Amino acid sequence: MDSLDMAFVQRAHTALEAVTGSRMRSNPEAQAKAFVDMAHAMLVAQNTSAAIQNLKRHPSELVQKATAHGFGDSIWDSDDAAALAAAYLATIAEGSILDQVKKYARLLGTDRRRVMVASDAVGDVVAEGDPKPVRNLDLSITDVEMTKAAAIVVMTEELAIAAGGEGRRLFETELASAVNRAVNASVLTTLSTSNTIPVAGTGDPLADLRAGLRTAGPSNGYVVAALAGDVADLATRVENRGGMGVRGGTFVRGVEVVAMDTLDGMYIIPASRVAMLDSGLRVRSAGHASLDMRDTPESPAELVNLWQTNSVALLAERSWHLASAAELVIVGAD
Known part of the structure; x- marks a missing residue:
């Protein structure tokens, strides 16, 4: 195999890895399993930092990516690790009051601290028919206690x-x-x-x-x-x-x-x-x-x-x- 054929093979291999990795990242079941892999490794290692070092060499690409740049508890601050945790929570949501509420609740980003929601609707032909919004949810909470x-x-x-x-x-x-x-x-x-x-x-x-x-x-x-x-x-x-x-x-x-x-x-x-x-x-x-x-x-x-x-x-x-x-x-x- 000459260098040109080798280049084609390498390009095909890279493309296949990209497609496979993309499918894994969009597969909630694979993400949930990766989270359990991480949790189980932390259980048996008895030390979070030691477990993460082992997880960086884990066969799962999802686990490797989630732990690639983290150390200790900080791994859960990464978007990749948080996505795995969210996928896992979705698998046990039926037994969770919080996740059942989440289906219907107004979801706010953790960086939002002052929120007010108001709405109204009218059907009128006169000026007095202007909408008059009613506050149905007021979240003026500057110091949110989680x-x-x-x-x-x-x-x-x-x-x-x-x-x-x-x-x-x-x-x-x-x-x-x-x-x-x-x-x-x-x-x-x-x-x-x-x-x-x-x-x-x-x-x-x-x-x-x-x-x-x-x-x-x-x-x-x-x-x-x-x-x-x-x-x-x-x-x-x-x-x-x-x-x-x-x-x-x-x-x-x-x-x-x-x-x-x-x-x-x-x-x-x-x-x-x-x-x-x-x-x-x-x-x-x-x-x-x-x-x-x-x-x-x-x-x-x-x-x-x-x-x-x-x-x-x-x-x-x-x-x-x-x-x-x-x-x-x-x-x-x-």
């Missing part, structure tokens, strides 16, 4: 690196569960104020849902948090036109339901009347020597040393800010 939810996953090192993928699959399940559980509890706490509107419960999940929607007022979409048993009940009703499963989903178009294992009442959020700043998700190795752990949520905490128990841990943090122009409705709260 809410942070933190979740931790702890595994024995043997299980985390188990052959056959069992440890990896268990890690993925626990990470998704921990992240959504922490975020959901924090979102409901944030939106619950002294002005929250209580509605008497009926004992029937469908009747409670309808009563809550009526009370919540106009919105382009609603997010409902309910006990797992009530969500399973709603999933079996003929009114479930959206194909919602027993852990939640779209009940009907515009009504998204999220199941929670512990909850006092049914929470109704008028989601299109919410403004949201989202700083995304970042993960890092949890270098704690010891952690407070318990067998059940009700059990007393016990200090457990990670090194002595041959365990590893990963800390996941998500930050956001919500501002609502409508009050949260709670049906059937004690």
Whole structure:
């Protein structure tokens, strides 16, 4: 093969790599997998900086690019790493109150601090028919305090690196569960104020849902948090036109339901009347020597040393800010 043929081959190879890389970057499933690859590497490495050095040589082009210029926690400040985290969040969004709200909310950039939204419409032929905008959302917040939810996953090192993928699959399940559980509890706490509107419960999940929607007022979409048993009940009703499963989903178009294992009442959020700043998700190795752990949520905490128990841990943090122009409705709260 002469130099000209070699040049043609090299050009074709470069073009093929560009096309393949472009397809990978536009593939949400590949991006989400790359994020889990990064998270798992940080778990088993027990040191974020050491994990990143290994990830720079990872077989995945997406992982390499996301970690190419980062060091420590700073990797999540890059657009490439943030895109992987966003793709991962999309895969677990059905169980996240925050991400269901995000479908309908006014999304604001994290560099915006003073925002007001107003609108009106008229149909008139006289001068008095000029539009008179009404403020439906006022976000004059010069010092936004972001809410942070933190979740931790702890595994024995043997299980985390188990052959056959069992440890990896268990890690993925626990990470998704921990992240959504922490975020959901924090979102409901944030939106619950002294002005929250209580509605008497009926004992029937469908009747409670309808009563809550009526009370919540106009919105382009609603997010409902309910006990797992009530969500399973709603999933079996003929009114479930959206194909919602027993852990939640779209009940009907515009009504998204999220199941929670512990909850006092049914929470109704008028989601299109919410403004949201989202700083995304970042993960890092949890270098704690010891952690407070318990067998059940009700059990007393016990200090457990990670090194002595041959365990590893990963800390996941998500930050956001919500501002609502409508009050949260709670049906059937004690």
